[in-house]
Structure formats: C-alpha cells, structure tokens
Amino acid sequence: MDSGKNLNKFLAARNNRIYMDLKLIIREHALQFLPAKSLFKFQGVCRDWRLMISTPFFAHNQSLSFSSISGMFFQSPGDSPTFISLDPESCGVPDPGLNFLPVPVDILASSNGLLCCQAQTSERAYYICNPVTKQWKKLPKPSMEHGLEPAVVLIFKPSLLNFVAEYKLVCAFRSIDFDDATEFEIYSSKDNSWKVSGEINFAAKKLISKSGVSVNDVVYWQTAIGSILLFDMTKDRSQLIHGQYGVNGTLGEFNGKLCSTFINEHTLTISVISNIYSNTMQMGSRAKLWDDKIKIHLSSEMADAGSYDLFPVLFAGSEIVLICSGRNVYLCDVKTKQVKFLVTGPRAVRKAVPYVNSLVAL
Template structure:
C-alpha cells in the first residue's frame, strides 16, 4: 500500500516543478514581447514580475523584441497638442498623450521604434528626442543649416543587442542655399552628439513631402511632391532619384524588410514593393520593373459604412497592418486576419500622424 502512494508523490513533485518552470518561462521569455502599457499593469501581478520589469536589462530586451506598431500620434495642422490613437487601448498606450512633459509646445515630426522626434514651436525651434512612456527626453543642439518651417526629418533608431542606451540618428533633407532646386542633407548622431552636413547634394530638382520620409535597411527615402523618390544612403553618403513612382495619395512604408508604397482607390488598397532601383539603367525592352505589386485587397463595406464614397489616404503600411483614413474615420486592416475595423474618428480632415511603437527603450 505504501509503495502504491509513492508514484503519486513523485507525480505531484513533477507537476510542481513543471509549474515553476512554466512560470519562469513566462517571466523570462514572454513578458519582453508585450507593449509597455501591458507591462506596467503586470507589475502588480507579483513582486518578482515587478522587479523583473523594472530593470534596465528588461527594458533593453523589450525594445529588441517588441517592435510592432501600437498606434498613431496625431496633431492638427494648427499646432495644437498631439493626441494618441491606440490600435489596442487595453494593451498599448502612453501616460501623457499630449506630451506635456516636454519643456515647450511642440510639433511631432518623426518616430522610430519607440522614440519620438518633436520640434519646439518657440525660439530657435530645437529638436527633442523623447520616449513618451518613460518621459525621458534629450534636447538636440542647434542645427548648422536652416531646415525650413516644415522640415523633412527622419528618425533612425535600430535597437542593438550590445547598446543599452539608444544610439540614433536624425536625418534632414533641406533646400540647398548654394544651388537652385537642389537638396542637401544634415545628420545628427547621438554617438557624436553633434550635427554634420553631408558632402552629398542631390540635383534632382525635386521638392520633398515633409512627413513622407522613412528608413529602410540603411537608406532614407522621401517622396517628391510631383514625381519620384529621393533616396539617401547613410553608409555610402550618396543620394539617388528613383523614377517610375507616382506618389499621388500614396504613402511609403515597409513590407518584409523592403520599401513599399501603398495607396487607396475607393475600397481597394494596393501595395507595391521596390524591387529594382536600377531598372532605368537596363537595356531597352527589359521586363525589369522598379516596383512590383505585393498585394491588393478590399476594405470591408460594413466598416466603411457611409464613407465608402470618400477618397481614402493610407497613413501607415508595415508590420502586417495598413491604416487608412476615410474622411474623419481611421480604419485598420490586418493583413493576416483580413479584418477591417474602425479605430476612431478624428476632429479634422487635415491631421498629421506618425506611427508609434510602445517601447521601454532608454535614451
């Protein structure tokens, strides 16, 4: 009889060990994949989780593993304080959506993997880099060049396993004062703590769309106002004009690590991927194309409601998510589930939006 009870004790011991292992697995290997708002809530689960989430190492690990879009920071063209639209309000959010912790009223300019670039509205209009979750901020030194009233800036931040403090760059394309219809580039490096004007000048006679810039695999891209894309390679310090692109109502994004353009035409949304930047140098009658169609889909009629006849504008394309504005409604299309949902209604048609990742990254 006694021997018959021993296996039960052994099984109980094994179950306890399995439970402990599962608890450790969740703490060590699941929590870093969650957005910041959820992690702040989970600090109340137990003392171990609170200590784990509060460490700088965990914040660093979370910035590496969680890089999905969490929502949009939006701001009216009149310069009112920004607001935040969350894709999932239960899990993603920031404690101060209007960014009042910054020392002055600001205009949102760019974002990258949890960091936001803002520009002051007073004085010299300095740039600020901040994390809206931790409310950490850094004021950048004065620029060497005049970037204009609505600068075409792109924030570049790629989380690195070896760097606990974020190393980032701010890249601005600005009109040249020495050459008519030319574009120059100025780069701020957090590693150097200073601005540097590139020796490269783009003579493509193109005016850029200020908030169209995006960084993909070492290259920054901006839409030209009339035709084409201006590309600036940060490694080679070289610029290039990419032809064969019509940017009417289109938005640049990323798809599987490649540059893409997405635009809406009625209920239809078309996503093209950059396939060959040298197609204009190919021999005549070559079948090589600069852009290839990646996907085309139709938004759900039930989500569009009475706005089906409005002209849509793609706000964001990436992370298997497409955000489209129809009139004052912002819709989210999930490319995996093929579902369309209405995120919110905005107070104005002309509203500036930048994507945001809910990260704990340290500045």
C-alpha cells in the same frame, strides 16, 4: 494505504515543480516580448517581477525583443498629439499629449519606441523622447536651416551591445547656395553632433515633409512632382526614382523593402520596389521598378464618410495599412485583407506616426 498517500504527495510535489518551472520560464523568457503597458501591469504580480521589470537590463532586452506597432500618434495642425492604441488593453502611453516635454511640440517621426519632435516655439529645437518612460533629450542646434516643415527621418536600431540608444536623425533641406537643390544633414547621438553631407541633389525640387521612411540604411521621401528622393546613408549618395503613388499615397516598408501604398478606384494597392536601377537599363528592357504585390478592395461604405482623394493612406508598414475617410480611420490587415473601423478623429488627419510600446532608455 501509506503507499497511496505517498503517491499523492509525490504527484503534488511534481505538479508544484512544474508550476514553479512555468513561472520561471514566463519570467525569464516571455515577459520581454510584451509591450510596455502590459509590463507595468505585471509589476503588481509579485516582488520578484517588479524588481526584474524595473531593471535597465530588462528594459534593454524588451527593446530588442518587442518591435510590433502598438498604435499611432495623430496630430492636426495647432492641436496637441493624441495616441490611438491598436490594443488598448496591452499597449498605451501615460501622457499622449507629451506634456512631460518642456514645450509644446509637433511630432515629426518615430523609430522603434523613440519619437522625434520639434518645439512649436521660435527656437524650433528638436527633441527625442520615449513617451512610455517620459525620458527626453534636446538635440543641439543644427548648423543649417531646415525650414518650417523639416523633412526628417529618425533611425534607431536596437543593438544587443548598446545599452544606451544610439540613433540618427536625417534631414533633407533646401539648399541656400544652389537654387532648387536639396542637401542633407545628419545628427548622430553617438557623437552628439550634426554633420552636413557632401551630397547635393539638383533634381528633387520640393519634398513632402512628413513622407520620409528608412529601409535598410536608405532614406526615402516623396516629392511634390510625384517622384521619390532616396539618400543612401552608407554610400552618402542620393538618387531620384519614379514614384508609384497618387496624391493619396504613402511610402512604407513591406517584407524589408520599400513599398508604395495608394488607393485607386476603391482598390488599395501595395507596390514593392524590385529594381532600383531599372531607369538606367537599356531601351527595351523589361526590368520594372515596382511590382504590385497586394490589392485589396475597399467597401463603398468607407467613402460615405469622406472622399478617397483626401490623403486616405496614413501609414503602411508591419503588415498593416491605416486609411482615412473623412474623420474616420480604418485599419487594413495585409495578411487577412480585412478592413475594420478603428476610430473617429476630432478633425481630419493626414498623417499617422507609428509607435512601438518599448522601454528603450535614452
């Protein structure tokens, strides 16, 4: 009888150790991979979790470990921003209208948890913020005039060695010295200053302001004439390449490469750039600039809510595509090729700014 009791005590102690080990594993190795909203909830689990989640070291690790698109910011002209979460239970922001900023703003760009906004006041100052932590920074005034609709791209890559976020803001602007030319100005958070590039592009003409994306230190913008302007940050060089989209398309990233996503005759096509130098090849070369990687048929019911010609592709990246039909927004899963209804907006939207639910600190 005694030996049986001892065996039960041994099993109970062993199970308790397994349970304790599991709690330690979750705390030390799993929590950092969760979105910010979930982590705020888990602060109520126990005192140890609350203390750990609130430390700058944990916030830094979470910004390195969590990179999934959590939702989209939408903003129609003259309206306050709104946020649509792809998973409302786990991802969200406490103030979608960004009222914690000192002035009303327009959202211009995003990158790995940070937003770039511009004041709606006459000053038109740039702000960088994290809508989860409500931390923000006002950038110094650029040395050049960027226009009323600046073509800016925010670049932030979380680094293991940098506890303070280091980011760059790249703006392509109309030259005041050369007609129809495009110049580039770059802000660096490391130097807290703007620098005008020596590169000037004479072929781009007019850019579509909110079309910019960054892939592997190269920034791309759509132009009004159907081509794509690229600016290589490393080489400080620009180039104009042939576009692969209609008026309803958008640029994005697919498997680490630039992609162009557009709709034609109820079919969503994702084309990936394959050879950026194909336009310099000799006559007769079979080298192609774009490869059609994925085609997804869209149901006719989607068109009932609006027209496919009304800027339907809002965002493409991280294996999802957002499509707008009238006021309805649909999410397309690139892996499964399934399309589902996401939300009905108060007004027709033309652009969605992706957001990662990160604890990154400014």
